[in-house]
Amino acid sequence: MSFEWRTDEDDGWQEAVKPAETAVAQPFWRRRWRFLLVALLGIAAVWGVVQWQVDQRIDQATQSLESDLLATHNFLLQTAVSRDEALFKANLSGRDPDWGATQKSLLEEGLFLDRPMLGWYHQAMAEPLTLEDVTFELSPDLQAAEMQYPQTYVVQSQTGITETVRLWQTAVYRQGRSRWLYAPPLEDFWGEWHVWPGEHLTVAYTERDADIAERLATDLDGLLGQMCAELEDLNCVGRLRVNLRLDTEPLGIIKINDIETMLTAGPRLSLPTPTLIGLPRDESSYEALYRAYGVQLATAVLAHQIEYDCCTHQLFFRALRDYQFAQLGLQAWPLKEEMFAQMLQAGFDGSALSHWTRRWEEAPPQFLQVWLIEDPEPIWQQVYMLIEFMNMQETAVSPAQMMRLMNRNSHVGWLEDTLGDGYDSAFFQTQFIDYIYDQSHSGQLADLPIPLPSGKITLICESGNSGPSYKVFAYDLATETWAELFANQFEDAFITTSDGIHFVVTEYDGFDSQEPAFSSRYLLATEESVELLEEVAINRTGEGSSGVSYFTLDREANYLLRYEYDFNNEHTTTTVRSRSCAAGTCPEVEVNGWPTISPDFQHIISRSFLELFSEPSDRIELQFDLELISTDGQARQTVGQGGIPFWLDGATYGFVQMGDAGWEVVTAVIPQNQPRFLFSQADLLEHLPVNERDVRTTDIVVNQIVANPQKPSELLVQVNQGGTGGASQSSNRISSSLLRLTLADDLASVEQIELLRSDSFTGNFGFSPDGRYIIVADYSSNGSSIEVYLLDQQTGQATEPFTTLSYTFPWTPDGNWFIQETKNYLLLHAPA
Known part of the structure; x- marks a missing residue:
C-alpha cells in the first residue's frame, strides 16, 4: 500500500462558471471610501500632533509649577528653621486670619517643625528637598496644590535607643497674585467624619486619615486594655471608656504642648490628626506615631484615674508615670548604670528627710514635659532613683496608689504612707544610698587600675546636736569593718586630726549652760594614750569671747600650734610646741603669727594673722615682717617684708615681696637667708590669656603658692586679677589663673611657665x-x-x-x- 500526500496549495483552483457580465452602477460612498479613509487618517495625525504638543506644554507647565512650588516650600522651611517671622509671614495666605495666626504661633513656639510634646525633634536636612523627594496633587485649574514631603525626626525607641524616623507632612498651597502661598486646606480636604467604636476607646476621625486612624484606634484600644489588666490599682471599674477626637485644627498642636491639657482632659481628649503631625510609611515610623499618641492617651488616663491635682509634685508624678509606662513597654525607663555611679561621685547624700523639699514642692517647668530625650539636671535622676528604690520594697503600695497619696503635705508623710511598716526614718537614707551603690557596684569594681589599699581610714563625724559632739570611726580596709575609737570617752568634745592617728580633743564643761563662763580641756589622744595639754577657763561675755585653740602643724602631729584669742581686747597670741612639750620638757616658742613649718620640721616662717581675715578678692598688702624661727626657739631672724611664705625643701624657702615694678617672688637658703629673685608679676602676665576685649590684664595678685612635696623644682601659683585689669568680674567670683612653674635644679631660677586654667577659679589646689x-x-x-x-x-x-x-x-x-x-x-x- 502506498500513500501520496497532497495539500490545499497543491490543488488547482476550481474555475467557477462566470455569469454573463452586466454593467451595474456603484453607490457614491463605495466609490469614495478610499478617499475618506485617507482624509480621516490625515485628520487623526494632525490631531495627534496637536494633542502631543498640548501634552508637552502641560507637562512643561506642570513641571514649572512644581518647581516653583518646591522652591517656595524650601524657602518656607528655611524661614521656619531660622524662625524669621517676617519672611515666614510673607509666605502665608491671608484667606483665613485665624489659621495664619496659628501658623505664626507655631513658628514662635518652635512647633512648626519640632514636636517636643511627642518626643520628636526635627533634624534639619543637609540639602533642600528635590522633586524626587516630594509628591504633588494639582487642582484642575492649577491654582491650588497639595504637597507631601518627608521630615526626619530624632526619637527614642521603646528600648531607650535614640534613632531617626521619617514622617510625611502635607502642605497646601494656593496661587496668589504673583506667587504661591502656604494656605489652609478647604473643607473638602478632610472629607466626612467617622466614628470607630472599641472596647475601651471611641475614636472620631476624618475620611482623609481613615486608614491610619483605624489602625491607631485598634492599637490604642489595646493599650487601654493592657493598662487595666497590668497596672495595679488603676481601678478601671468594669470597663474603662475614653473618647478620642483626632482634630483637624492646627491649634491642637499648640494645645498639647501644654502638659496640663493632658493632665486635665479626663476621659474626653483631643489630639491632632496624623496628617497634621506626620504620616508613617514604614513600621518604624508607625511605631513612633503609635507611641506618641499612646503616651498622651495613657498620661491622660492615669491622671484621671488617680484624680491627680494638676500640677502638684510634678516631678514625682512624672517619675511614677514613667515607671508604669516602662512596665507597659510603652517607653524605656531612663536610668542607666552609669547614672548611679555619677550620682555617688557628685556627692549625693541620699537624704530623703532634709534636702527634698524643693524636689517635692517645686520643679522647673520642663519636668512637666511628656517627653525629654536629654535633661542636664541631675535632680530628676535622684527622684527617679527614689521611685525605683521604693517600688522594690515589699511593703510599698502600687505606683498608682503612690500617685493618689501625693496629696500629703510633705514628702516625709508620703514616704510613711507609701512604704508602711517598711519605712524607718533613721535608716531610710542609708538604705537608699546602699541601693544606689548596689546599682553601680559592677561598674565600680570592674577592671581595677591598681590593687585596693590596705590600712585604715579614719573619719570624724558630727552628731548634729546643739553642742559640740564628735565621734571617731576607723574603717579597716582589709576586713571591711567599722570600729568606733574613744567610744564613750569624750563628751561635748570637738575633735580634729591631720593623720588619722593623733587627735586634738577639746572638751567643754558647761557649754550648754547659760553661764557666761565655762571651762575646756585640751587633749592629744591616740588609740594608746590620752595626754592633757591644758585646761582653760573660757569667757563669753561682752561683744566677743576669749579662749584657746590647738592645731597640728604637720600630718604626724609632731608640732602643735597654740592659738589664744581675746576678741574683746583684739589680742591674739600664738606659740608652737613640739609633742615632747606636752610633758613640759621644752619651752614653747612664741611666733606671733601663723607659722609655716619646713618639711624637716626644723624651722618656721611666721607671718601676721591679718592675712587670715582678708577676703579672697582683697588686695594683699605685702608689708608684713616675716620671721625665720627654729622650732627649738634657739634662732630667730627677720628675713624680709612680704607674705605668702612657702618651703621648697628643708633649707630653701620663699615668699612674695614688693619690688620696683610690682610684686615679685624671692627665695632664700638657710643659713645665708639672702633673698634672691625667682620671678615677677611681669613674668606671669605674658602667659595669661586676653579678655573679651582682647586686652591682657596688667594687675594681678598672688593668692597661693604650693610646692610639689616630691619634686621641689615644681611650683603651682594661683593669681587673681585686680580691679584695674579690665577683665569682667562677678560679685561672687573673681577671675583667676593657675600656673605651673618648673625651676632649675638649684631652685634659683624659672625654666618654664605653663598656664593650667584661667577662669573664675578661687578654690584650693595641691599635689x-x-x-x-x-x-x-x-x-x-x-x-x-x-x-x-x-x-x-x-x-x-x-x-x-x-x-x-x-x-x-x-x-x-x-x-x-x-x-x-x-x-x-x-x-x-x-x-x-
Missing part, C-alpha cells in the same frame, strides 16, 4: 602624696563642699570632677587612692 597628680578644687556656691578633679602630670589627662566635703585632700594610707567624702558614705578614686 598627691607621690607628686604625680595635681589636685584642683572649686568651692561650691555656699562653701559647704568642693568640686575636685585630678590632673595626671605624666599624661595630661584629667579625671571627671566629683564633689567632696573635705578641704584637706585626704588619701588612703598607701597614697594611691583619693578619698571622696559625703555626708553618708566614702568613695575611693584611683586616678592611675
Whole structure:
C-alpha cells in the first residue's frame, strides 16, 4: 500500500462558471471610501500632533509649577528653621486670619517643625528637598496644590535607643497674585467624619486619615486594655471608656504642648490628626506615631484615674508615670548604670528627710514635659532613683496608689504612707544610698587600675546636736569593718586630726549652760594614750569671747600650734610646741603669727594673722615682717617684708615681696637667708590669656603658692586679677589663673611657665602624696563642699570632677587612692 500526500496549495483552483457580465452602477460612498479613509487618517495625525504638543506644554507647565512650588516650600522651611517671622509671614495666605495666626504661633513656639510634646525633634536636612523627594496633587485649574514631603525626626525607641524616623507632612498651597502661598486646606480636604467604636476607646476621625486612624484606634484600644489588666490599682471599674477626637485644627498642636491639657482632659481628649503631625510609611515610623499618641492617651488616663491635682509634685508624678509606662513597654525607663555611679561621685547624700523639699514642692517647668530625650539636671535622676528604690520594697503600695497619696503635705508623710511598716526614718537614707551603690557596684569594681589599699581610714563625724559632739570611726580596709575609737570617752568634745592617728580633743564643761563662763580641756589622744595639754577657763561675755585653740602643724602631729584669742581686747597670741612639750620638757616658742613649718620640721616662717581675715578678692598688702624661727626657739631672724611664705625643701624657702615694678617672688637658703629673685608679676602676665576685649590684664595678685612635696623644682601659683585689669568680674567670683612653674635644679631660677586654667577659679589646689597628680578644687556656691578633679602630670589627662566635703585632700594610707567624702558614705578614686 502506498500513500501520496497532497495539500490545499497543491490543488488547482476550481474555475467557477462566470455569469454573463452586466454593467451595474456603484453607490457614491463605495466609490469614495478610499478617499475618506485617507482624509480621516490625515485628520487623526494632525490631531495627534496637536494633542502631543498640548501634552508637552502641560507637562512643561506642570513641571514649572512644581518647581516653583518646591522652591517656595524650601524657602518656607528655611524661614521656619531660622524662625524669621517676617519672611515666614510673607509666605502665608491671608484667606483665613485665624489659621495664619496659628501658623505664626507655631513658628514662635518652635512647633512648626519640632514636636517636643511627642518626643520628636526635627533634624534639619543637609540639602533642600528635590522633586524626587516630594509628591504633588494639582487642582484642575492649577491654582491650588497639595504637597507631601518627608521630615526626619530624632526619637527614642521603646528600648531607650535614640534613632531617626521619617514622617510625611502635607502642605497646601494656593496661587496668589504673583506667587504661591502656604494656605489652609478647604473643607473638602478632610472629607466626612467617622466614628470607630472599641472596647475601651471611641475614636472620631476624618475620611482623609481613615486608614491610619483605624489602625491607631485598634492599637490604642489595646493599650487601654493592657493598662487595666497590668497596672495595679488603676481601678478601671468594669470597663474603662475614653473618647478620642483626632482634630483637624492646627491649634491642637499648640494645645498639647501644654502638659496640663493632658493632665486635665479626663476621659474626653483631643489630639491632632496624623496628617497634621506626620504620616508613617514604614513600621518604624508607625511605631513612633503609635507611641506618641499612646503616651498622651495613657498620661491622660492615669491622671484621671488617680484624680491627680494638676500640677502638684510634678516631678514625682512624672517619675511614677514613667515607671508604669516602662512596665507597659510603652517607653524605656531612663536610668542607666552609669547614672548611679555619677550620682555617688557628685556627692549625693541620699537624704530623703532634709534636702527634698524643693524636689517635692517645686520643679522647673520642663519636668512637666511628656517627653525629654536629654535633661542636664541631675535632680530628676535622684527622684527617679527614689521611685525605683521604693517600688522594690515589699511593703510599698502600687505606683498608682503612690500617685493618689501625693496629696500629703510633705514628702516625709508620703514616704510613711507609701512604704508602711517598711519605712524607718533613721535608716531610710542609708538604705537608699546602699541601693544606689548596689546599682553601680559592677561598674565600680570592674577592671581595677591598681590593687585596693590596705590600712585604715579614719573619719570624724558630727552628731548634729546643739553642742559640740564628735565621734571617731576607723574603717579597716582589709576586713571591711567599722570600729568606733574613744567610744564613750569624750563628751561635748570637738575633735580634729591631720593623720588619722593623733587627735586634738577639746572638751567643754558647761557649754550648754547659760553661764557666761565655762571651762575646756585640751587633749592629744591616740588609740594608746590620752595626754592633757591644758585646761582653760573660757569667757563669753561682752561683744566677743576669749579662749584657746590647738592645731597640728604637720600630718604626724609632731608640732602643735597654740592659738589664744581675746576678741574683746583684739589680742591674739600664738606659740608652737613640739609633742615632747606636752610633758613640759621644752619651752614653747612664741611666733606671733601663723607659722609655716619646713618639711624637716626644723624651722618656721611666721607671718601676721591679718592675712587670715582678708577676703579672697582683697588686695594683699605685702608689708608684713616675716620671721625665720627654729622650732627649738634657739634662732630667730627677720628675713624680709612680704607674705605668702612657702618651703621648697628643708633649707630653701620663699615668699612674695614688693619690688620696683610690682610684686615679685624671692627665695632664700638657710643659713645665708639672702633673698634672691625667682620671678615677677611681669613674668606671669605674658602667659595669661586676653579678655573679651582682647586686652591682657596688667594687675594681678598672688593668692597661693604650693610646692610639689616630691619634686621641689615644681611650683603651682594661683593669681587673681585686680580691679584695674579690665577683665569682667562677678560679685561672687573673681577671675583667676593657675600656673605651673618648673625651676632649675638649684631652685634659683624659672625654666618654664605653663598656664593650667584661667577662669573664675578661687578654690584650693595641691599635689598627691607621690607628686604625680595635681589636685584642683572649686568651692561650691555656699562653701559647704568642693568640686575636685585630678590632673595626671605624666599624661595630661584629667579625671571627671566629683564633689567632696573635705578641704584637706585626704588619701588612703598607701597614697594611691583619693578619698571622696559625703555626708553618708566614702568613695575611693584611683586616678592611675
